[in-house]
Each structure stands twice: as C-alpha cells, then as structure tokens.
Amino acid sequence: MKRVLFAIAVIAISTNLAVPFFPLYQELFHANSFTSTGLFVTYVVFLLPTLLISGSIGDYFGYKWVVVVALLLTIVSSGLFIFTPNLWVLYVARAIVGISVGLFMGTGNALLLHVSSRARMKLVLKLSGMMTLIGFGLGPAISSLILQYSKWNPEQLSFLLLSVAAIIAILMLFTLVYVKDSHTKQIQFRIQLGIPQEDKQLFWKAVGPSVFLLFSIGGMLIAMLPTFVKDVMHLSNHAWSGLLLLIFLGGGAFAQFIPFSIDHIRRIQIGLILLFIGFWCMLTAGAQETMGLLWFSILLLSIGNGWVFQSCMGLSGDMGKASDNARVISTFYVMAYLGMSIPTLAVGLLTLILGLIPALIILCACVTVLGLWIIWSSGHLLKGASLSMEKDS
Numbered sequence: 001m002k003r004v005l006f007a008i009a010v011i012a013i014s015t016n017l018a019v020p021f022f023p024l025y026q027e028l029f030h031a032n033s034f035t036s037t038g039l040f041v042t043y044v045v046f047l048l049p050t051l052l053i054s055g056s057i058g059d060y061f062g063y064k065w066v067v068v069v070a071l072l073l074t075i076v077s078s079g080l081f082i083f084t085p086n087l088w089v090l091y092v093a094r095a096i097v098g099i100s101v102g103l104f105m106g107t108g109n110a111l112l113l114h115v116s117s118r119a120r121m122k123l124v125l126k127l128s129g130m131m132t133l134i135g136f137g138l139g140p141a142i143s144s145l146i147l148q149y150s151k152w153n154p155e156q157l158s159f160l161l162l163s164v165a166a167i168i169a170i171l172m173l174f175t176l177v178y179v180k181d182s183h184t185k186q187i188q189f190r191i192q193l194g195i196p197q198e199d200k201q202l203f204w205k206a207v208g209p210s211v212f213l214l215f216s217i218g219g220m221l222i223a224m225l226p227t228f229v230k231d232v233m234h235l236s237n238h239a240w241s242g243l244l245l246l247i248f249l250g251g252g253a254f255a256q257f258i259p260f261s262i263d264h265i266r267r268i269q270i271g272l273i274l275l276f277i278g279f280w281c282m283l284t285a286g287a288q289e290t291m292g293l294l295w296f297s298i299l300l301l302s303i304g305n306g307w308v309f310q311s312c313m314g315l316s317g318d319m320g321k322a323s324d325n326a327r328v329i330s331t332f333y334v335m336a337y338l339g340m341s342i343p344t345l346a347v348g349l350l351t352l353i354l355g356l357i358p359a360l361i362i363l364c365a366c367v368t369v370l371g372l373w374i375i376w377s378s379g380h381l382l383k384g385a386s387l388s389m390e391k392d393s
Helices: 002-016 019-028 034-061 063-082 087-114 118-149 154-174 197-232 239-255 264-288 291-317 322-354 356-392
Strands: none
Touching: 002 063, 002 087, 002 118, 002 154, 019 034, 019 118, 019 154, 019 197, 019 239, 034 063, 034 087, 034 197, 034 322, 063 087, 063 154, 087 118, 118 154, 118 197, 118 239, 197 239, 197 264, 197 291, 197 322, 197 356, 239 291, 264 291, 264 356, 291 322, 322 356
C-alpha cells in the first residue's frame, strides 16, 4: 500500500510543479500574459479524454503496468522541461503531464485497492485523497522554494528531483509481489457518463454546478497566482506563491476533517460562501497590497475548497446503485475539469484585453452569481426533502 501511495504522491506533485516557473517562461520566451493560462489549460485538455478511457486501458493491460507507464511519461515530460529550447516544447511537456495524470487517476486508486485489504478500504481511499491534494500543493511549494533559494539551475533541479522520485516509484512498484490485475481479451474504449434518473435533480442543481465552480476557482488560482503575487502584490520572493498554493490545496485536504455535524448540502452552501468571501478578500488584498489579507483569503478558500469537494464527492458516491458509480464519478470529473479549463481560459483571454485584476473581478462576479444560484436551488432541494419527510410521517 505504501508503495502505491508514494507513486500517487509523485504524480500529484508533478501536476503543478511547473506552475511557479510560468512567469519566468513568459519572460524567457518573450510571450504575452496568456502563456500561463495556455500552459495550464493544455494540461487539462489532454488530461480529460485520457481520464475517460484510462479505465479501459487498465482493464486490458493491467493497472500496475498503466501506472508504470504514467510514471515513465512523468520522466519524459520532466526531460522536456529540463532541456526545453522554445515555448512549443513547454506545451508538449504540459500535454504529456496531462496524459500521465489522466492515465494515473483512472488506474492508481484501482491498483491501490487491489493491493489493500477490504477491511482498510475506507482508510486507504481517505489516505489516497489526502495524498493527492497535498501533492497538488507540494509541487508548486517545492519548485518555488528551489526557485528562490537554489543557486544551481532551479528549473532543471526541480524536474531532476521529480525524475529521481519517479524512478524510485517505478522500482518500488516492481517489488509488488501480487497484483490482482484484470485483463480483457479485447480492448474496448468505453466512456461511461450519466446520472441515475432519481438523482438528476440533485446532481444538476447542486453537485455538478458546485464542483464546476470549485474547480473554476482552483484552476484560476493555480494558473494565475504566481503572476498575481509577482505583478499585483509586487513581491519578488518566488516562494510566496508556492506556499500559498500549498495552503489552498493541502489545506483543503485537512479541512475535510474539521468536525461539522450538518448534511452534505448545507456543508456545500457554507463552503461556497467561504469561497466567495475568500475570493473577494484576495482581490481586496491585491488592491491594497496587503499580505496578511491575502493569507487570510487563501485560508478561507482552502476550507471552502475542502468542504465543497468532500460533500460533492460524498453525494456523488451515494447516487444510484453500485453499478452506477463509474458513470456518476466520470460525470463528476468531467464537470470538474470543464470548470478548471473553460473559465481559466476565459480569464487568460480577458487578461490580454483588460488586464489581470479586471479579468479576475469579472470571474469573481460570475462565480458569485453562479454560487448564489446554487445556494438558492439547493435550498429548494432541502425544502422538498423536508416536506416529503413530513408527508411520510
């Protein structure tokens, strides 16, 4: 189990390791402000279709070997980042990262469950989720610290260390004595999407829009925070952006353990309110160049991030029968990554036209309107549920 968890951590770290270098790449290759957004969205564009077919690939080749291939692709992308001669190679590297993460997300947890006992399944999945979110935040934290304090080629050093970690993970996987891989006689690329009829209202009025909004904010922060810290807050220390992302993403993992004895929908509503307040506080911190307010805003965003994600995933896991789980979770992640790509791309385009702060204000206003609609519509779901309980009684 520990060996697979280590592989999960390596892949999670690889997803955002390059983010603190985006502003440097922009200066190095004399690119416009859309570069950071483009590099991030390229990753998502290649991740999503790979994620949808990764289960079929794992069924045919075996989960262990697909995970090994994902780690090998991580090494390939790291090599491109280390020796990149131009901007287009960076886009290719980010595309390979997306394919690697897409392959791994569809098979890594399946492999983890195969090598773990049934009695520890809930604990294993909880550890996997925490490892993933913390890894997402550790990537930019590690690379930003290296960028700020390393005297030897920080861009190359970050990806060199990642390659070493990936090689160690591959060697550790080869020591797995027994892996219950399932093989099919013929590979079938099946994409299963859909929500059971009885749960469609809950998903499309609460869960789907909430996870779309959540990943919209997450994608924007991951893609734009290094530029925000550098150009808006006027901070020259590269470590700040990485540490802020670590708090937002890693803090979201620990926020899920804050005791709160309310149902999933009310927890989503409170989490959305925290996201609004945090987002507007972040913009206010930028206008006033107040670092304390920026830290406070990221803390609020991290708690909202953890609560909304946890509750949306919990509601999705309870929808339909066990045979519906794959379709529901796939639909969940399609909504999530559409939220991560489309608004982030829109912000990048608006930044070219209006500038970073006006673009973020427009996004924040749209997020607020969508969030208020979700709170209102999900409130009606709660009223309907309570009325039906009264009738039954």
